[in-house]
Amino acid sequence: MGLLDDLKQRIVIADGAMGTLLYAHGIDRCFEELNVTKPEEIVHIHEAYIEAGAEVIQTNTYGANYVKLARYGLQDDVKEINKAAVQLAKQAAKGRAYVLGTIGGLRSTNKSTISLEEVKRTFREQLYVLLSENVDGLLLETYYDFEELQTVLSIARKETTLPIIAHVTLHDIGVLQHGMPLAEALRQLELLGADVVGLNCHLGPYHMLRSLEEVPIPTRAFLSVYPNASLPQYRDGRFIYETSEQYFEETARAFRDQGVRLIGGCCGTTPKHIAAIARALPDRTPVYKKEVKQRHTIVVQEAEQTKQPSLADLARTRRSIIVELDPPKKLGLTKFLEGAKALKDAHIDALTLADNSLATPRISNIAVGTIVKQQLNMRPLIHITCRDRNLIGLQSHLMGLHTLGMTDVLALTGDPSKVGDFPGATSVYDLSSFDLISLIRQFNEGLSYSGKPLGQKTNFSIAAAFNPNVRHLDKAVKRLEKKIECGAHYFLTQPLYSEKQIKDVYEATKHLPTPIYIGIMPITSARNADFLHHEVPGITLSDDIRARMAACANDPVQSTREGLAIAKSLIDAAFDLFRGIYLITPFLRYDMTVELVHYIHEKERLTKERTVYYG
Numbered sequence: 359m360g361l362l363d364d365l366k367q368r369i370v371i372a373d374g375a376m377g378t379l380l381y382a383h384g385i386d387r388c389f390e391e392l393n394v395t396k397p398e399e400i401v402h403i404h405e406a407y408i409e410a411g412a413e414v415i416q417t418n419t420y421g422a423n424y425v426k427l428a429r430y431g432l433q434d435d436v437k438e439i440n441k442a443a444v445q446l447a448k449q450a451a452k453g454r455a456y457v458l459g460t461i462g463g464l465r466s467t468n469k470s471t472i473s474l475e476e477v478k479r480t481f482r483e484q485l486y487v488l489l490s491e492n493v494d495g496l497l498l499e500t501y502y503d504f505e506e507l508q509t510v511l512s513i514a515r516k517e518t519t520l521p522i523i524a525h526v527t528l529h530d531i532g533v534l535q536h537g538m539p540l541a542e543a544l545r546q547l548e549l550l551g552a553d554v555v556g557l558n559c560h561l562g563p564y565h566m567l568r569s570l571e572e573v574p575i576p577t578r579a580f581l582s583v584y585p586n587a588s589l590p591q592y593r594d595g596r597f598i599y600e601t602s603e604q605y606f607e608e609t610a611r612a613f614r615d616q617g618v619r620l621i622g623g624c625c626g627t628t629p630k631h632i633a634a635i636a637r638a639l640p641d642r643t644p645v646y647k648k649e650v651k652q653r654h655t656i657v658v659q660e661a662e663q664t665k666q667p668s669l670a671d672l673a674r675t676r677r678s679i680i681v682e683l684d685p686p687k688k689l690g691l692t693k694f695l696e697g698a699k700a701l702k703d704a705h706i707d708a709l710t711l712a713d714n715s716l717a718t719p720r721i722s723n724i725a726v727g728t729i730v731k732q733q734l735n736m737r738p739l740i741h742i743t744c745r746d747r748n749l750i751g752l753q754s755h756l757m758g759l760h761t762l763g764m765t766d767v768l769a770l771t772g773d774p775s776k777v778g779d780f781p782g783a784t785s786v787y788d789l790s791s792f793d794l795i796s797l798i799r800q801f802n803e804g805l806s807y808s809g810k811p812l813g814q815k816t817n818f819s820i821a822a823a824f825n826p827n828v829r830h831l832d833k834a835v836k837r838l839e840k841k842i843e844c845g846a847h848y849f850l851t852q853p854l855y856s857e858k859q860i861k862d863v864y865e866a867t868k869h870l871p872t873p874i875y876i877g878i879m880p881i882t883s884a885r886n887a888d889f890l891h892h893e894v895p896g897i898t899l900s901d902d903i904r905a906r907m908a909a910c911a912n913d914p915v916q917s918t919r920e921g922l923a924i925a926k927s928l929i930d931a932a933f934d935l936f937r938g939i940y941l942i943t944p945f946l947r948y949d950m951t952v953e954l955v956h957y958i959h960e961k962e963r964l965t966k967e968r969t970v971y972y973g
């Protein structure tokens with residue numbers, strides 16, 4: 359007889375949380391290290407669960423993998439820690455309970471934090487130790503990312519015929535992250551060879567029960583559930599779970615009615631919760647039939663059609679000019695609005711507004727964008743970096759932009775905090791620019807990052823950054839290709855300072871289907887030229903440009919003239935190669951960008967006249 363034979367006959371009860379009971383050692387401790395340093399305590403916890411009624415216990419190895427142990431400098435101890443864990447669980451079980459080797463998921467909400475290759479390597483290393491210590495089965499638990507669970511389950515299934523329990527973690531009732539319905543996920547896990555499929559962690563009995571109502575009883579595999587004790591409260595720097603054991607007794611019966619065969623607990627549960635489950639189901643009789651609730655389908659409203667063509671379409675069809683005028687670093691918008699108005703009068707297509715560029719605080723571009731749109735009837739292009747907002751803040755920001763009708767956005771990773779005024783501030787980077795582009799694309803399909811319906815589709819036109827001021831242009835172009843795959847509609851470049859570089863950029867990108875707005879920023883002075891040349895990574899000014907600026911070092915009027923003349927020659931170089939021009943206003947010197955806008959319009963007019971004249 360083995361675990362699967364038991365499950366065929368009846369409901370089986372598993373243990374509850376291990377981590378929660380080890381909290382007393384401090385939340386910053388590596389709980390798995392205690393297998394080696396406090397073995398008697400681990401044995402004691404296992405015994406308490408068995409005495410409470412658990413017939414299945416899990417090794418204390420949830421995070422005993424290379425990646426998580428490395429956070430404590432214990433990456434070389436994977437073997438020792440896992441080996442000890444199995445031995446301690448067996449010592450406590452004394453043949454009274456099955457011992458499951460537990461392996462926890464690595465990816466949380468952000469796929470790009472760890473590649474699948476690293477997931478595989480890390481998983482294999484832990485798996486082989488657990489198997490060689492002769493566990494009775496495997497518990498793959500707390501997988502937020504379904505792709506990760508599919509990957510590791512396939513590996514485990516090839517390596518062993520022991521029972522495998524595969525647990526996903528819900529995002530919300532009935533769905534995993536990115537919107538995959540739970541029923542579909544469990545069906546796929548069964549097809550991949552899991553013997554028991556189910557849920558653990560993150561949510562308590564309420565969400566799990568409502569989710570299981572939509573899941574049919576599998577044909578071959580068994581259903582399992584390890585709920586958290588409740589939703590956690592954050593108190594005095596710790597997460598506290600509070601729930602009555604009485605409630606666990608009631609919900610255990612409800613789980614049985616949903617066809618669950620293996621019931622245990624996750625975070626916040628204790629031997630008392632497990633005893634409550636055992637009390638609730640004295641004869642362990644399972645149900646074989648249930649009514650499955652149909653998942654309600656969700657209607658997503660189509661995006662409202664915007665009246666104006668996107669900036670990508672503009673740059674495809676005609677000369678278009680966008681100008682950056684950054685929100686001020688000090689309070690007061692008078693000069694900024696004068697500049698914006700002057701640029702509007704010069705007939706630009708959009709005003710681009712940086713998001714705390716160079717990691718230095720500026721008036722929020724969402725506030726400035728709203729004023730520019732409402733008071734001046736201009737089109738704002740809002741830069742969004744991943745530096746200042748976490749995944750929650752970014753989504754709230756996007757919903758806000760949609761609500762305000764600002765649909766032109768530039769998705770950036772963003773300069774790291776250490777380059778700016780507050781080098782000690784956190785750089786969030788929950789997402790990279792690639793992830794942010796994908797997120798905005800998903801919003802355009804009416805879904806949040808996790809796949810929850812937003813109720814409406816957004817209509818964002820997505821720009822992305824192109825930094826050609828790098829040693830290997832081909833690598834930068836590869837990033838553009840990836841950004842296009844993620845959903846970028848067009849690009850804006852960093853400023854370029856040589857005609858040759860503009861031509862090189864054209865040659866390297868002419869195969870791309872997306873338009874590029876070529877960046878041009880007038881130099882304001884000899885000092886500005888020196889700074890750009892010596893201190894901004896990747897920017898090199900020619901000797902000729904630096905000599906021209908140096909020659910008028912003490913003459914601001916002449917410096918402006920020279921800076922504009924240089925910018926105009928760059929515009930000349932870009933004119934026939936790129937329809938989109940992105941002018942960057944230096945230090946709120948909008949007089950300079952206004953003049954360049956006039957220059958471009960005039961050049962365009964002359965070109966058209968010539969075309970008409972010569973046919």
Ligand SMILES: Cc1cc2nc3c(=O)[nH]c(=O)nc-3n(C[C@H](O)[C@H](O)[C@H](O)COP(=O)(O)OP(=O)(O)OC[C@H]3O[C@@H](n4cnc5c(N)ncnc54)[C@H](O)[C@@H]3O)c2cc1C
Pocket residue numbers: 711712713714715716717741742743768769770771772773790791792822823824825828830833834837850851852
């Ligand atoms: C048009 C434009 C507007 C910008 N606006 C802002 C703003 O409002 N606020 C702000 O904080 N910053 C802004 N920046 C700066 C920008 O965040 C950095 O220049 C960034 O490095 C490039 O853009 P990204 O953020 O999309 O980076 P990504 O393309 O996502 O690159 C992120 C990081 O990857 C690395 N990387 C990129 N390319 C390569 C390569 N070829 N080889 C090796 N490593 C590479 C770099 O470390 C880079 O920082 C802007 C840049 C541009 C081009």
Ligand code: MET
Pocket residue numbers: 374375376377378416420462499500559624625
């Ligand atoms: C963080 S979810 C998994 C927790 C693990 N089963 C433990 O109790 O420690």
Ligand SMILES: [Zn+2]
Pocket residue numbers: 500558559560586624625
């Ligand atoms: Zn948990």
